[in-house]
Amino acid sequence: MSNINFLGSASGLPLNELVTTFVQVERDSRFARINTTKKTLDASLSGFGRLKSALSTFQTSLKQLTANNLNARSATVTQPTENKTYIEATASRSASAANFDIKVNQLATGSRLESANAVFTSSDDVVATSDSILTFTAGDKTFDIEVTANMTLNQLRQKINQSTDNFGVNANIINAGGTTGTKLVFTSSVTGDGNGLVVSNNNSELDTISSGQLITSQASQDAIIEVDGIVARSSSNTFTNTIQDVSIVVKAETPAGNNAQLAIATDKDQAKQKIEEFITSYNALVDQISSLTRPRTLGSDGKTVTSEGGALSADPMPRNLMSQMRAMLGGNVADADPSLSTLYALGITFNKDGKLEIAGSTEFGGETGRQRFDKALDENFDNIAKLFDGENGISTQLDNFIKEFSQAGGLIATKEQSIRTQLDKNTKDAEAASRYIASYEESMRKRYTALDSLLASLQRTQSNITGALSSLPGFVNNAKS
Template sequence: MTGVNFLGSASGLPLNELVNTLVKTERDAKLSRITSTRSKLESSLSGVGRLKSALSGFRDAVTQLSTNNLNARKATVIQPTDNKTYLEASASSRAVVANFDIRVQQLASGSRLESADGAFSSANDVIATSDGTLTFAAGDKTFEVAVTAGMTLNQLRQAINSNGDNFGVNANIINAGGAVGSKLVLTSNISGDGNDLVITNNNAELDPLSSGASGLTVVTPAQNAVIEVDGITATSATNTFTNVIQEIELKVLEVTPAGNNARLNIEMDSAGTKEKVENFIKKYNELVDQVTALTRPRTLGSDGKTVTNEGGALTGDSLPRNIMSQLRGILGANFTDADEGFSTLYAMGVTFDKSGKLEISTSTAFGADSGKQRFDKALSQNFDSVANLFGGDNGISKKLDSFISEFTQSGGIIASREQTLRSQIDKSTKDLAAANRYIDSYEQTLRARYTALDSLLGSMQNLASTVTAQLTNLPGFTLKKSR
């Protein structure tokens, strides 16, 4: 209780200092335990969060070791010229390593239709005096446009382009003038031989706007894309060729120059796999460092009392130690479903060092191949075996992902621990508020009691002074002073 500074003024005693001392003693006794507990809880919550983050980072690296990511094939296209892309390619993990010579003879395209010369003098010509419907079809796609009485050629163009069911027909008007007049030009993006745009109607007035001798004519037919792969001709209704070369997708963009073909190389992506494995090792070692920091014990000086290093946020907590123990067990296991000779991390050159971290060692102690030599050999000679060890159905990636998920997923072990810690922190907040209310009440009670005592002592001192003064005025009364 602040603002009360007159306690003791009546008696002359240091009662205000006494109350402040008593309140401080009570506050320290009540709050120190709560604040200490809260500090430890907040430190533990922060530590659990850092552990979860490190585990999640390691899990992300583990995910990149799944089969689909690890045994990918690298499709490289050597373009005929440096300033243009003629061909793009991608390969599945089942593609065979090989090289191909590819010539792009023709791109796939849709059809182009034009109205007859002189059919319309301008874009404002009325195309029909009664209602009707135009039906547009190409391949297996169709849509309809309603024509209303009095609609102009330009209004029809707008109706075609804005139709919500339009599958890719673009309508334009070329105003040539003279005998040609205004021509309606329609282009379709439905490509492939035999997929020309066809327009039909249910109103003879619309014949000039429909397919036929007196109406729209095909000036550019729809066509296939044509390529040659090592001299073998292949066609596609679109500019994408899927499995013309098994497990490979090709996308043609330009016709290649005469006598200058593109070159497609399908290779094992050993560089990408090496990078993913190295990142896996890096993230595991970062996890080891984080756990070491979180579980570091407090150290004392030579006097046995002075703290030289505070302990980690999770010192004494069994959770991080149990996680690391089980992770080391998984990483050091023999995976029986892997290919013969590649059932352990050691077989492909990955080992534990003295500090418990993973490494690809360059040491050739005892005359054996170094870890790096085994690793490079595995990537160059047994690429798919490496992928199977990590990404097989019962491989390292699946085992690690399943294990780590128990801790990092929503509702998992760490999430439950975090929820418990937050609940305990919330309780300590309420306990702190309650303790502060008690201290305020305690101070008010003390001040009320000592204010009454101060008043009583002051009254007694005043009475004593009055009595003494009266006695000294009595005849023959002498006040002896003590010596």
């Protein structure tokens, strides 16, 4: 308003400051509740976001408690010599613990064919003067190459290597010169006895690069190993279930009299790691929820706030969630082995802070949590997974329960949507309050502008009266006396 800075100038009274004070008081009164509500809603929205993130992190640790991880087997290879790999091995969780002596007699290879000497003198030699078909076959795999009229040897090489149907045939040209001339060489990646590369055609012009006249410089062959003296063969360099539930990949022939050693054992270290990660993740969730639900504390006067409460201190959801999770963690798993159907049997208990631990001491005698845990790893290894994994396992129960809260459309998402709706309303309330304050200020200024004019008029009237009286005969003398 154009007269804002001049309010009170007529009367000489501080009316502008008075109106400003009234407006500020009204603004503070109106916005105190709105701002407090917004602060609470923002904190709650942030709190549910942190809760959802903490639950997601905990779910990740639950997904690691699978039978494949908890029942894992380690396959340790001792190579015959240092700095060279002769075999690699992996074992599934159903593999039996044992030690094996493995000798690699022969690697599986694909075949290699090459054209005869002096058939070609240059890579630019024409292979056929008419359109033809060249067919490549190895085992049950095959593909065709269309040879166009007057195609050169080098053009044929490129077309073979670029074919999208090629199952693993590589064509090369070696320009040897002299009596050898230029050679076309085919190598096949298809390994195993009886899987040699065969090249055929529908045009006699291509006979020189077909199997009838190609030289076999390397035949395809099986890989051969001996496991504890028992000979085994494979068409590839991978032996699957030669040792039941074990996969062996051979990389090189072992030196004479110096074989590789393979040890299959329960992978207790991995099981231990996954369980300890689960405990750590759960305890982090406990800390997060404790922080979110921390109550506000007051000073000795009962009024002064010494510590603000957590963002979700007034919401019962986090506490109910933790209560139900503790019940699942402390319960019995019906499908587990009777000797290992609770976390307590595995050595995992709650401490006084509600966190999980593998205790190294006991107040009541008997085995410590650490002793029970180590004993389960040593003597009851394959039953550990049944406690966590499976239809009614602890991790399965917890994961399904948490999904009710964390998934799209779940309980947390519903809470967040409700808060966002309230924030939208809060924004509209703030906008309405701003409009009211603007109207209120305008009204006040109009009133006090009128008052300013009235006071100024009264002051002028008083001044006029005083002046008129002072001009009356004897008024000054009488006034002085």
